[in-house]
Amino acid sequence: MAVAEPVAVRSQSEEAYARLLERIVRLDMPPGSVVNEARLREELKIGRTPIREALQRLARENLVRSIPHRGTFVTEVNITDLARITEVRVVLESHAARLAAEKHTSADGEATRELLELLRGGRVSDQRELMQLDQRIHQLIYHAAHNPFLEATLERYFNLSLRLWYLVLDRQVGLRRAVDEHIDLLQAVLSSDGELAETIMRKHVIGFEREIRKVLVER
Numbered sequence: 170m171a172v173a174e175p176v177a178v179r180s181q182s183e184e185a186y187a188r189l190l191e192r193i194v195r196l197d198m199p200p201g202s203v204v205n206e207a208r209l210r211e212e213l214k215i216g217r218t219p220i221r222e223a224l225q226r227l228a229r230e231n232l233v234r235s236i237p238h239r240g241t242f243v244t245e246v247n248i249t250d251l252a253r254i255t256e257v258r259v260v261l262e263s264h265a266a267r268l269a270a271e272k273h274t275s276a277d278g279e280a281t282r283e284l285l286e287l288l289r290g291g292r293v294s295d296q297r298e299l300m301q302l303d304q305r306i307h308q309l310i311y312h313a314a315h316n317p318f319l320e321a322t323l324e325r326y327f328n329l330s331l332r333l334w335y336l337v338l339d340r341q342v343g344l345r346r347a348v349d350e351h352i353d354l355l356q357a358v359l360s361s362d363g364e365l366a367e368t369i370m371r372k373h374v375i376g377f378e379r380e381i382r383k384v385l386v387e388r
């Protein structure tokens with residue numbers, strides 16, 4: 170029993186992290202809002218320790234911030250953050266795309282072809298479904314690079330970017346066009362063309378920054 174208890178706590182901590190991350194990214198917990206631990210324990214039916222471990226992890230990922238004698242808050246979103254996130258993503262994501270083209274396995278190729286079929290079919294049109302499809306594509310690229318350290322880092326920065334997408338979801342931000350850009354990217358990966366995949370991903374990330382910046386300036 171002494172071994173099972175920490176495993177259970179870790180499992181609850183992972184669950185708490187995943188559920189809080191979803192709430193923050195989707196703006197159910199808006200930027201600047203107070204994180205009420207007691208309310209979260211009641212709503213999530215998860216204990217104090219897993220909740221606090223999850224919040225510590227989210228703090229390391231710059232999604233929440235603790236202020237002494239005031240409490241814990243969801244971090245704000247601003248143009249400066251957007252620029253800094255893009256500086257990281259444009260380098261690491263383009264490199265991941267090159268690695269994915271060079272190192273993808275047969276299983277990665279099958280998953281890539283499935284996503285290509287979805288993209289070409291044009292059946293996904295709802296804004297939130299498009300965002301989920303975009304997320305699946307990026308996660309596939311991260312995984313196909315077969316570098317767990319790179320994958321974990323990119324997941325973190327993608328979550329920060331995804332929150333920005335939700336922030337401007339009600340505005341015209343060219344989401345359909347941005348998602349369709351992945352057709353050429355996935356074809357480059359399947360063709361093992363690392364240089365082309367890297368170029369397309371760099372252009373895509375820079376385009377994302379430009380679209381979001383335009384909307385944030387207008388707010």
